[in-house]
Amino acid sequence: MPQQVAVITGAGAGIGRATARTLARAGCDVALIGRNLDRLGDAAAELRELNIRTHIACADVADAKAVEQAAEEIEDVLGPITLWINCAGATVTGQLAALDADEIRRATEVTYLGTVNGTRAALARMRRRGHGTIVNLDRLASLRPPPLQAVENGARAAVRAFSESLRPEILHDGDRIHIAMVHLPAINTPRFSWTRNHTGKHLKPMGPVYEPEIAAEAICRAAFGRERDIWVGLSGVRNWVLSTFVPGLSDRWLAGKGYARQMEKVAVTGDEPDDLYKTVPGAYAAHGRFDMITRKAMPLLLTTRHAQFATVAAFMGFVLFALRRRRH
Template sequence: MSQGHVVVVTGASAGVGRAVVREFARRGARVGLVARDAERLREAAREVEALGGEALVLPCDVSDSQAVEAAAEATERRWGALDVWVNCAMVTVFAPVMETQPDEFRRVMEVTFLGYVHGTQAALRRMRPRDRGTVVQVGSALAFRGIPLQAAYCSAKHAIVGFTESLRSELLHDKSRVHLTVVDLPGMNTPQFDWSRSRMPRQAQPVPPIFQPEVAARAVVWAARHRRRSIRVGMPTVETILGNRLAPWLLDRYLARVGYARQMTRAPRRQRADNLFSPVPGDPGAHGRFDSRARRHSFQTWANLHRGWLAGLAAVGVALAFSSPWPPRSAGRPRA
């Protein structure tokens, strides 16, 4: 991402979205910051400017299509043509299906799915007439494999996959050069597990192994610069998707046995405000409370992003191997 590119990030005030904002700022981008909490957005804006970018604070609930449209309009009015739109806003509920209320399912779908629809449409209204631009959908391994206690979130992420596939075919039909890409994530160390609504008996945690949000942010910014259909972040994401393709019945039983325990710590759940319908106060930034357990790097992701270079290196190695005589000739005369 070069200096001065115009970017909008939804879910920009915390978690992966906040890390993505910082990563764009390091490259000198102009970043429109979309989230509900204005104070956290102002903190994020200060970070952007300290890192060398420019920021525009756009308080907005992505479930409101008109508000999202207004945010896109304000961004272009300030800086000109939009280059990249990143959909990252989400809410969730940790609870069994029969303990999740209809309004909770509805709210998760309005933000975590329809928020992506609203953001994508707002971006395309501007990108398609110019025949350029990139929309990045921040997805999840849970878009391909549902797990217990997160039915609402998994449903929303599955819906994003269907929406994105339909749209990609439409863009190809229209011969549009607007690029649509998806970055699928594993369990991330974000504040989500402290302020999401939960009915679990113990505190929520990401399914291990856990990764720092900067791992995701680097992949998102890379995706905004390269025309890759999708990027899978972390080996657990790859394993989950492949495992569900090969033996979904086995994953059904495995998750029935371990899926509950792996989403909870040993600490009892604390009663506190959640962010399902309104933001909670405070600014935790990008990280949650799992810094001591979270991985800062993913070799699988690095290899994925550099697969062209690695393939070229492998080809050179093969060529050298076949060009060398085998077995090697002995030096000097053979002994009598």
């Protein structure tokens, strides 16, 4: 593999930090973008032990000028950017009626516009050379987009539509720039401890929970395998079937069980810090506090090719079934 310069947003903790380690082990030089300079410094120190070059840039991804400046600085220090991964995100949890308009705007700016700003900065540089890879993250909902998380669900849907719309633009211009989407289930990151929370209870992940290293592996496979989409685990197929054919039933289930599955029994005190506007102090890394319930084994990673094969197989099965009925 030729020398790669990878940029990761939201690299100070969670999925971004795990992805940085995975890319460094693959031999990439890694640039880390985030808001917390101390955590970025800790992450960079880990990576230097792997004998690769690193650079940190403190920037809020919701600020397009700051992201542009960080990208320019990274290329000055490390060289041409070949891989850009948008991991940064922030959200607010609670019933929509209880949320403040400014909170909704800020969460959307970080998660959706942060991805847009990162993608624009990457494209501006990759198009000079005609090639590169950008990886964006989607949320793989358990059954259907759950209640209490309308803001993040809306932002992730926007990221998905944005990425789909961008692909034909790149094809039209003839650039060899690859846009990959990784659809992730619940991941054990510190976000459950620092998300702005209006539920009154401590938050917990819903559905099967995986470690950040599994998300990092899926991201790297999407990047280096030139995959269009990767879905982590089989639950995505099951959830699509259920939400498509029995939407009313799934809505009723989420209206009841969907609330309890996202909250612990312990009430919050009301003064917990959150990362919506400012970073939360402390030595957070990739993992959150749910190591005891995470699934350690690598799940199936379903790619676009798998989906195409399944579609063709289903169609052929339908044709054979119809022909057999016609003979009888």
